Amino acid sequence: MTRLVIRRVLWTIPVILLVIFMTFVLMRQIEGNPFRTSERAIPESIQQNLEEKYGLNDPWWRQYLNYVRNVATFDLGPSLVLRNRDVNDIVAEHFPPSLELGALAMLFALVFGIPLGLLAALRANKWPDYSAMVVANVGFAVPSFLVATLLIYFFAVRWGDVFDFPTSGWTTWQSKVLPVIALGLGPMAYFARLTRGSVLETLQQDYIRTAKAKGLRRRRVVVVHVLRNSLIPVVTAAGPILGFLITGSFVIEQIFAIPGIGRYYVTAVTARDYSVVMGLTVLLAIIVIIANMVVDILYGILDPRTREAR
Amino acid sequence: MKGAPMSITMRTFLAAAAVASFAVLAAGCGGDDGGGSGGGVIDQVIAVNWGTEPPSLDPGLATDTTSADVITNIMDPLVKLNQDLEPVPNLAESWDVSADGTTVTYHLRDDGKWTNGDPVTAEDFEWSWKRTISPDLAADYAYQFFGIVGAADYNGCKKDCAAMRDKVGVKAVDDRTLEVKLTSAQPWFVQQSAHHSFIAVHRPTVEQFGNKWTEPQNIVTNGAFRLDRWQHNSRLDLVKWDEWRNAADVELERINGRMISEGTTAVQAFEAGELDMTAGLPPEELPRLKDTPEYAQYPGLGTYYYGLNIKTVPDLKQRQAMSLAIDRRTIIDNIAQADQLPSTGFTPQGMPGFDTFNPASPWLPESGDLEQAKELMADVANPAKNVTLYLNDSPGHREIAVAVQSMWKELGITTTIKVQEWAQFLEFLGPPPDPSVGAYRSGWIADFVDAMNFLELWTCDSGNNNSNYCDPEYDRLVAEARRTPDDADRFEIYSQLEEKLVGEGGALPVVPIYWYTYVQLERESIKESLEVNALNQTDYTKVVEVEPEA
Numbered sequence: 001m002t003r004l005v006i007r008r009v010l011w012t013i014p015v016i017l018l019v020i021f022m023t024f025v026l027m028r029q030i031e032g033n034p035f036r037t038s039e040r041a042i043p044e045s046i047q048q049n050l051e052e053k054y055g056l057n058d059p060w061w062r063q064y065l066n067y068v069r070n071v072a073t074f075d076l077g078p079s080l081v082l083r084n085r086d087v088n089d090i091v092a093e094h095f096p097p098s099l100e101l102g103a104l105a106m107l108f109a110l111v112f113g114i115p116l117g118l119l120a121a122l123r124a125n126k127w128p129d130y131s132a133m134v135v136a137n138v139g140f141a142v143p144s145f146l147v148a149t150l151l152i153y154f155f156a157v158r159w160g161d162v163f164d165f166p167t168s169g170w171t172t173w174q175s176k177v178l179p180v181i182a183l184g185l186g187p188m189a190y191f192a193r194l195t196r197g198s199v200l201e202t203l204q205q206d207y208i209r210t211a212k213a214k215g216l217r218r219r220r221v222v223v224v225h226v227l228r229n230s231l232i233p234v235v236t237a238a239g240p241i242l243g244f245l246i247t248g249s250f251v252i253e254q255i256f257a258i259p260g261i262g263r264y265y266v267t268a269v270t271a272r273d274y275s276v277v278m279g280l281t282v283l284l285a286i287i288v289i290i291a292n293m294v295v296d297i298l299y300g301i302l303d304p305r306t307r308e309a310r
Numbered sequence: 311m312k313g314a315p316m317s318i319t320m321r322t323f324l325a326a327a328a329v330a331s332f333a334v335l336a337a338g339c340g341g342d343d344g345g346g347s348g349g350g351v352i353d354q355v356i357a358v359n360w361g362t363e364p365p366s367l368d369p370g371l372a373t374d375t376t377s378a379d380v381i382t383n384i385m386d387p388l389v390k391l392n393q394d395l396e397p398v399p400n401l402a403e404s405w406d407v408s409a410d411g412t413t414v415t416y417h418l419r420d421d422g423k424w425t426n427g428d429p430v431t432a433e434d435f436e437w438s439w440k441r442t443i444s445p446d447l448a449a450d451y452a453y454q455f456f457g458i459v460g461a462a463d464y465n466g467c468k469k470d471c472a473a474m475r476d477k478v479g480v481k482a483v484d485d486r487t488l489e490v491k492l493t494s495a496q497p498w499f500v501q502q503s504a505h506h507s508f509i510a511v512h513r514p515t516v517e518q519f520g521n522k523w524t525e526p527q528n529i530v531t532n533g534a535f536r537l538d539r540w541q542h543n544s545r546l547d548l549v550k551w552d553e554w555r556n557a558a559d560v561e562l563e564r565i566n567g568r569m570i571s572e573g574t575t576a577v578q579a580f581e582a583g584e585l586d587m588t589a590g591l592p593p594e595e596l597p598r599l600k601d602t603p604e605y606a607q608y609p610g611l612g613t614y615y616y617g618l619n620i621k622t623v624p625d626l627k628q629r630q631a632m633s634l635a636i637d638r639r640t641i642i643d644n645i646a647q648a649d650q651l652p653s654t655g656f657t658p659q660g661m662p663g664f665d666t667f668n669p670a671s672p673w674l675p676e677s678g679d680l681e682q683a684k685e686l687m688a689d690v691a692n693p694a695k696n697v698t699l700y701l702n703d704s705p706g707h708r709e710i711a712v713a714v715q716s717m718w719k720e721l722g723i724t725t726t727i728k729v730q731e732w733a734q735f736l737e738f739l740g741p742p743p744d745p746s747v748g749a750y751r752s753g754w755i756a757d758f759v760d761a762m763n764f765l766e767l768w769t770c771d772s773g774n775n776n777s778n779y780c781d782p783e784y785d786r787l788v789a790e791a792r793r794t795p796d797d798a799d800r801f802e803i804y805s806q807l808e809e810k811l812v813g814e815g816g817a818l819p820v821v822p823i824y825w826y827t828y829v830q831l832e833r834e835s836i837k838e839s840l841e842v843n844a845l846n847q848t849d850y851t852k853v854v855e856v857e858p859e860a
Binding site for chain 2: 042264
């Protein structure tokens, strides 16, 4: 297991270099000037001063090498658009809310999704199944921005006196409830469907019949034999979904005015804020790599066969 | 499978649900709300929406209206503009302009003070302006100072910069006298100095903290309000500074500011009582909100226009026909919806001298004139039958473009709409524009209060003339206007310029659509005293919270 972890950690280095390179190339390929934010044209001398200040008039390979060197020393450089801020500040200040939002949404999705799927499978083709799957399908099909807007409308405005949820922000626990639900509903539905399918398949296995034949109590059969063996597809999906929830919550952050990293990521691409895009992409790559690594480790715990295979 | 499994799974499910709710709810306990006053208590504390994170609170570096709105309330400008956009004394109690118009001398009050106790002096301004002009700061708005002797040279210097810095025509004659030498008579200079770029910064603070000087723990200001809290992309709160020179006249105690960029959320936050003011309104909400008592609307000094590429649409009659075909009234009433004013010239209403220079263009009838347009089109020998219209992907532009597309279709023109993402769009327009550009959407909002700021867009070498229009006579008139300090004489020249653009015999490189308005929701308790000026700024020193009339 230790060797596995070490190997995976070492592998991240070339992956991150490749990510930086590709982002670098792509960002320079799309046209656009990071210093021009409005209709106003920038006089030539001012454009030159700006390029000089931010090292954009160096040859591309030098810019690339400089950037890699800075990343190696954990210096992600200054933002080209937010003139008084460094990318390090932005990450330090805005990554925690995104991480918290993503983690809470993940928790919400798992804690509601798995039992919902289990309930549906154990009562397959009966009303608990149908109602659970209606919830899951709706949760999966309705886009998060609509869920968010409806949640705000009903729980913060229309019945605001009853529920006391604010419309937006990320301060008190009340302010976190609606965004977490809005973001977690889709993955919850997905987990419910995955769990249902997987449990139905597991129930057909010989070892379940054996377990029942041994006279084990139903609760033990369900929790130890059925659920544990059904969770592998859920765990497989959980890694990328966690990465997505932490870094891809732009819409939810925008609607609920949450000071997270997703808002910066998208606005930075539109504004051609090269250093912010690069810094956040590297961060995103690291998160996805870590999430996948955690998944691999969980595999080993859930299913010893995969451990031995390595 | 009967009975038992049901109860097990149900119990597991409920237990899980309980754990989940607890986890979700407990996760973020603590933290204070610090939200709006919305509940209707008269405590001179208001909750506003800045709309977005201000990109910079450094007067030298800020280029956007959100930053400007905050900066002008925490800092003390030399002059302010009144509701009629005339300059009025502020930190400068008076100013003199030399007979030839090239020297402006500001006389500062003696009670200006920084929050650390230092007095505000003319040296502060000299240092700050030269800092903004310097190539090292690389400020976008350095060009605001290019009317000052030596400023453009210093900004573009490659060597001997220190010597060039000394040649810049800004000089603190003594603690309270600031002398500015201009390259020509610029009658708008005093108005222009109300712009946030001309605000002084506190030198020791800037030198000590570098680009972190605007953080709340470092910043030193000199305005009516202090920066109390700035949580990036979340909150920015201002509090009245009791030691400000005119603090006795300021009623508001506190401005709690949120940064809700999603228009619909801001409206919902207003309706839930979390905000006292929204900062703009999304067009789709306008029909519902327009008749509420909280709706407020202000004229803006800006023009929404379509540019025409003279090379792609070379025939003047076709450009006249395309302009005539546009029904501005329909666009405003059904799409833009904020009671914008249909343009009758390029420079917007409200600009000083408007009555003199507005051409009341025959090519811009409010509801269009399709018949005349068709007649003109019929005379065009080689009409450009296929026109590509470029726009950026912000809300509202596409809908207007689709309407214009159908209006131009009546003339037999097939319009292809190309929507581009902002940065790409700007690159595409040049100047010179990409040859495929037939028409493009754009807009212009005043930097300073003089029609020059609009009309100089259309000179041959202007960085904002994306139409390929180039008339040496037009350029000559612009240069002449720059040299003309007398308002009446200058407005006459502006009249000729407007005529050349969109008048009877105008070249129509541009088809103005409407003049902007600013709309927002305002709590009735502050509506009476709250004013947004034509540059989209609010002076919070004038705002008073009162018991609304029943």
